[in-house]
Amino acid sequence: MYRATLLSLLILISCYSPSEERANEKFNDLANYYSNVLNLSLPKNGIIIILQNQRCSSCRLSTFLRLSQLLKSNILPKTFLLSKNDSTLINIISTIPNKVVLFDTENIRKDYGLDYATDLVFLLKESKLKNWFELSNANLDNLKSIE
Amino acid sequence: MKIISIILISLILIISCNVINDKTKRAAKQLQLMEKEIKFPCLKKIQIYSYFEQHGIEYFCYKIKDWIYCMNLKTKIVEDSINIIFEKGEKEKYGEVTSFCFSGSDSIFLLMDKAIFFVENKIRKKVIPINELDSSQFTSFRFANLENAPIYYDNKMKEIIGQVYCSTCFQSQKSFYKQKIVGSISIETGKVKLYNMSYPDIYVMQYYGFANHVYIDNYCNNTYLSFPCDPNIFILNRYSNKYEIIPAKSIFQNNAARPLDTVFANSREEKMKHMVTVPYYTELRYDKNREVIYRFYLKELNIKTSSGKYNSFDNKQLILLVLNKNNEVVGEYPLDKYYNNYISFVGKDGLYINYFSKERFDTGKIVFKILTFN
Numbered sequence: 185m186y187r188a189t190l191l192s193l194l195i196l197i198s199c200y201s202p203s204e205e206r207a208n209e210k211f212n213d214l215a216n217y218y219s220n221v222l223n224l225s226l227p228k229n230g231i232i233i234i235l236q237n238q239r240c241s242s243c244r245l246s247t248f249l250r251l252s253q254l255l256k257s258n259i260l261p262k263t264f265l266l267s268k269n270d271s272t273l274i275n276i277i278s279t280i281p282n283k284v285v286l287f288d289t290e291n292i293r294k295d296y297g298l299d300y301a302t303d304l305v306f307l308l309k310e311s312k313l314k315n316w317f318e319l320s321n322a323n324l325d326n327l328k329s330i331e
Numbered sequence: 332m333k334i335i336s337i338i339l340i341s342l343i344l345i346i347s348c349n350v351i352n353d354k355t356k357r358a359a360k361q362l363q364l365m366e367k368e369i370k371f372p373c374l375k376k377i378q379i380y381s382y383f384e385q386h387g388i389e390y391f392c393y394k395i396k397d398w399i400y401c402m403n404l405k406t407k408i409v410e411d412s413i414n415i416i417f418e419k420g421e422k423e424k425y426g427e428v429t430s431f432c433f434s435g436s437d438s439i440f441l442l443m444d445k446a447i448f449f450v451e452n453k454i455r456k457k458v459i460p461i462n463e464l465d466s467s468q469f470t471s472f473r474f475a476n477l478e479n480a481p482i483y484y485d486n487k488m489k490e491i492i493g494q495v496y497c498s499t500c501f502q503s504q505k506s507f508y509k510q511k512i513v514g515s516i517s518i519e520t521g522k523v524k525l526y527n528m529s530y531p532d533i534y535v536m537q538y539y540g541f542a543n544h545v546y547i548d549n550y551c552n553n554t555y556l557s558f559p560c561d562p563n564i565f566i567l568n569r570y571s572n573k574y575e576i577i578p579a580k581s582i583f584q585n586n587a588a589r590p591l592d593t594v595f596a597n598s599r600e601e602k603m604k605h606m607v608t609v610p611y612y613t614e615l616r617y618d619k620n621r622e623v624i625y626r627f628y629l630k631e632l633n634i635k636t637s638s639g640k641y642n643s644f645d646n647k648q649l650i651l652l653v654l655n656k657n658n659e660v661v662g663e664y665p666l667d668k669y670y671n672n673y674i675s676f677v678g679k680d681g682l683y684i685n686y687f688s689k690e691r692f693d694t695g696k697i698v699f700k701i702l703t704f705n
Contacts, residue, residue: 213641295641300600301599301600301603302600304600318597318598318600320599322597
């Protein structure tokens with residue numbers, strides 16, 4: 185009996201991967217931010233991009249340009265969340281179709297685990313988090329499209 | 332029954348791995364903290380600064396854009412300013428100034444990404460190429476101030492002391508932590524020398540993500556080092572090239588710092604979260620007048636508050652440890668969140684710590700608390 189319980193427990197633990205746990209946590213953080221701060225529900229299908237542009241967006245210009253190229257070819261609605269109005273970024277975003285730009289100038293997203301000094305991209309499909317990643321040139325190198 | 336015993340033994344082993352073997356010496360009586368405050372005009376945010384004393388007069392100097400200003404700590408008057416741009420295109424050629432130090436009021440040393448400047452009476456007297464501009468010496472390492480290791484001028488040896496890091500290693504590799512991390516550059520010959528000091532063993536054995544900063548202070552022939560996840564302080568005697576390990580664990584540290592899995596080496600978010608949660612030792616300052624070491628410590632923290640909000644690095648409780656000349660901890664003092672240990676230095680009156688207050692923004696003044704211990 186003990187052996188069977190222990191074995192089941194081990195199987196359960198091994199089935200629940202850390203990356204799945206992280207994805208679930210991230211999805212909940214994002215849903216809570218949308219619900220509590222924006223008074224919105226998460227889009228059923230869409231791409232959400234959180235850009236921590238408190239300082240020096242021009243330093244990461246090449247990354248943003250590469251991201252915008254990937255997003256231009258995607259038909260899903262896109263939501264950009266920026267920490268402040270930034271002409272460099274807004275000019276790039278303006279070239280992307282089907283998008284909305286929101287601002288979090290009070291940096292409330294940090295209370296929801298959405299600002300650990302890294303830009304984030306979320307892909308939502310059928311109300312589920314299909315993919316998410318930290319935005320960097322290295323991560324973009326491995327992507328042919330956001331989907 | 333056997334299985335339960337195995338589980339219990341495993342649990343005990345896991346728990347015991349997290350307990351720190353504490354050899355810290357503690358004095359029987361805690362010293363009493365006394366505090367006063369000074370304010371002086373400063374309109375801009377300071378990041379790079381230095382302190383020096385000449386003929387009994389103390390100066391706090393700080394860099395704003397391309398100028399270094401020196402303020403008399405007693406009169407609170409800026410007595411001198413130095414333009415640190417000496418030629419057109421200098422920043423492109425040598426990079427930004429990341430640290431500076433004085434040798435008397437007339438001589439200043441500037442550390443840049445690719446050179447050290449020696450400036451006397453506001454005239455640049457010498458340029459010592461370093462790093463990319465001297466690839467014969469700087470083959471696989473760089474001499475740099477990675478934020479917490481300001482340069483120091485060793486007047487006796489005529490050398491600039493500073494931090495060294497491996498420029499050909501990934502920070503998740505053991506080789507990064509095996510690199511010698513303290514170096515000197517001769518002002519006369521430009522020759523670089525590395526000392527027998529690497530990261531502590533725990534950094535070679537385990538990965539600690541962003542919690543791998545090297546905090547350095549210097550006085551005479553000694554270099555004092557502290558690392559975020561190691562409770563010990565390291566004192567390197569550069570003349571004998573030997574170091575001493577001083578146990579200096581805070582009584583507020585309950586658990587050893589948790590290492591980070593190297594699968595997160597490319598995740599800025601996981602490294603930031605790790606930094607927020609682990610017990611974290613930061614700056615240390617040597618007080619030559621009182622022969623004590625001040626050491627700052629940031630307590631471990633849950634990733635979320637009781638209300639479910641995420642914590643940030645700023646939410647970590649700051650503790651100040653004081654060690655006497657016998658390496659005994661003679662006091663530990665929790666400080667409120669307005670103390671900015673990043674800008675702190677030792678003067679004749681005690682330990683100066685920048686203090687954030689609304690007033691600074693209202694009136695363009697910078698505030699320092701001066702702490703002494705009796």
